[in-house]
Amino acid sequence: xxxxxxxxxxxxxxxxxxxxxxxxxxxxxxxxxxxxxxxxxxxxxxxxxxxxxxxxxxxxxxxxxxxxxxxxxxxxxxxxxxxxxxxxxxxxxxxxxxxxxxxxxxxxxxxxxxxxxxxxxxxxxxxxxxxxxxxxxxxxxxxxxxxxxxxxxxxxxxxxxxxxxxxxxxxxxxxxxxxxxxxxxxxxxxxxxxx
Amino acid sequence: xxxxxxxxxxxxxxxxxxxxxxxxxxxxxxxxxxxxxxxxxxxxxxxxxxxxxxxxxxxxxxxxxxxxxxxxxxxxxxxxxxxxxxxxxxxxxxxxxxxxxxxxxxxxxxxxxxxxxxxxxxxxxxxxxxxxxxxxxxxxxxxxxxxxxxxxxxxxxxxxxxxxxxxxxxxxxxxxxxxxxxxxxxxxxxxxxxxxxxxxxxxxxxxxxxxxxxxxxxxxxxxxxxxxxxxxxxxxxxxxxxxxxxxxxxxxxxxxxxxxxxxxxxxxxxxxxxxxxxxxxxxxxxxxxxxxx
Numbered sequence: 001x002x003x004x005x006x007x008x009x010x011x012x013x014x015x016x017x018x019x020x021x022x023x024x025x026x027x028x029x030x031x032x033x034x035x036x037x038x039x040x041x042x043x044x045x046x047x048x049x050x051x052x053x054x055x056x057x058x059x060x061x062x063x064x065x066x067x068x069x070x071x072x073x074x075x076x077x078x079x080x081x082x083x084x085x086x087x088x089x090x091x092x093x094x095x096x097x098x099x100x101x102x103x104x105x106x107x108x109x110x111x112x113x114x115x116x117x118x119x120x121x122x123x124x125x126x127x128x129x130x131x132x133x134x135x136x137x138x139x140x141x142x143x144x145x146x147x148x149x150x151x152x153x154x155x156x157x158x159x160x161x162x163x164x165x166x167x168x169x170x171x172x173x174x175x176x177x178x179x180x181x182x183x184x185x186x187x188x189x190x191x192x193x194x195x
Numbered sequence: 196x197x198x199x200x201x202x203x204x205x206x207x208x209x210x211x212x213x214x215x216x217x218x219x220x221x222x223x224x225x226x227x228x229x230x231x232x233x234x235x236x237x238x239x240x241x242x243x244x245x246x247x248x249x250x251x252x253x254x255x256x257x258x259x260x261x262x263x264x265x266x267x268x269x270x271x272x273x274x275x276x277x278x279x280x281x282x283x284x285x286x287x288x289x290x291x292x293x294x295x296x297x298x299x300x301x302x303x304x305x306x307x308x309x310x311x312x313x314x315x316x317x318x319x320x321x322x323x324x325x326x327x328x329x330x331x332x333x334x335x336x337x338x339x340x341x342x343x344x345x346x347x348x349x350x351x352x353x354x355x356x357x358x359x360x361x362x363x364x365x366x367x368x369x370x371x372x373x374x375x376x377x378x379x380x381x382x383x384x385x386x387x388x389x390x391x392x393x394x395x396x397x398x399x400x401x402x403x404x405x406x407x408x409x410x411x412x413x414x415x416x417x418x419x420x421x422x423x424x425x426x427x428x429x430x431x432x433x434x435x436x437x438x439x440x441x442x443x444x445x446x447x448x449x450x451x452x453x454x455x456x457x458x459x460x461x462x463x464x465x466x467x468x469x470x471x472x473x474x475x476x477x478x479x480x481x482x483x484x485x486x487x488x
Contacts, residue, residue: 014241017245018241019234019238019241022237022354026234026237028235030225034224035215035224048226051229052229054235055236056236059237061241064245087311090483130213132212133214134214137211152207152208181209183207184203187207188203
């Protein structure tokens with residue numbers, strides 16, 4: 001089987017009974033989907049459970065699958081819906097961002113002070129920076145965190161993200177911008193504190 | 196967004212990509228158990244789908260046959276089960292009763308007592324038996340009734356022909372003589388006679404004619420008419436009727452003779468008088484026809 005076949009073709013082959021196509025498809029997307037779910041939910045146990053649930057839905061829908069969009073868009077839409085259902089079921093309280101959201105004026109002043117100094121993110125080691133970034137990512141509001149993950153984990157465009165989470169494109173863009181801003185602020189403040 | 200922000204965002208994106216690579220290196224992926232579970236589920240679903248397609252036709256045929264059978268075989272309606280059975284029992288009992296009643300006489304199980312209010316029930320068997328038994332007697336009875344009716348009609352016609360002119364004669368004679376109211380009363384009070392009695396009266400009439408006195412011995416016609424009445428007390432009314440009839444016939448014959456005389460046929464009138472006298476020797480000719488004797 002050609003490893004370069006697109007996801008949609010593999011899904012159609014699996015719908016026709018080719019389990020090898022499904023294995024290839026699974027190994028192609030399992031890491032990203034699992035990270036997306038784990039980092040979105042935060043709990044490994046819930047991530048495993050939801051991960052299996054998502055793939056079970058893919059398997060059940062294989063016989064009637066029709067290529068109407070990218071496979072990844074369809075896959076992450078299923079994952080998003082499973083996460084939403086799980087949150088509603090278990091009443092997951094989205095972790096409040098520990099970084100206090102300042103007003104526009106204070107944020108501008110903060111950015112101005114950052115401009116007058118060297119960027120602390122550049123000075124820290126990569127490993128530490130990754131850990132801090134993931135820590136602050138967990139503290140983001142869920143809608144912003146989800147958009148961030150869809151953007152940087154799965155590589156979707158803003159339009160695709162808007163389609164997956166079922167919001168307008170501007171809303172998705174705003175959520176992404178706010179999320180990035182909070183992450184940036186949190187990391188700068190954390191770096192200043194360490195310094 | 197300035198250049199520092201853009202560089203910070205790029206830095207964050209790079210950091211996340213670094214985290215992805217680190218997670219792969221740290222095996223931050225689903226466990227092998229999860230992988231096996233998902234892949235096994237996929238294979239099982241694929242096998243089930245293939246076998247399901249093969250058995251789908253059989254299942255469809257079975258479901259079609261079951262639906263057809265269920266549509267043809269109606270579920271018994273328990274609500275109507277008891278009324279239907281009751282109606283069936285009623286119909287059967289009525290039918291058996293009718294058959295028993297129809298054949299009761301034939302098989303000798305019927306009641307000997309006669310029901311006065313029983314409606315005649317025509318049956319082929321009983322009607323054939325009764326017809327065979329009573330055919331002869333009924334035919335005879337019908338013939339006798341027909342003869343009797345015919346006789347009554349004939350007598351009635353004769354009596355009407357005779358009585359009507361006789362009554363007119365009596366009226367004329369009563370006006371003439373103004374006498375014998377008793378005889379007139381007898382005539383008016385004449386009862387109806389039965390046909391057999393009328394026959395017997397006719398026989399007695401022939402015997403009585405011989406005893407009738409001559410017309411000339413009487414002073415007028417009223418006395419003659421009265422003399423024609425039977426003198427025997429037992430058959431008084433009957434004799435009176437016979438004489439009236441004879442007089443009526445004679446009057447008719449006299450009218451015909453007068454008609455011949457007025458027509459100028461004197462010879463014919465004499466021949467008629469001669470024949471009348473031969474037929475009724477005791478008859479007295481009226482005064483206007485006496486010259487024809």
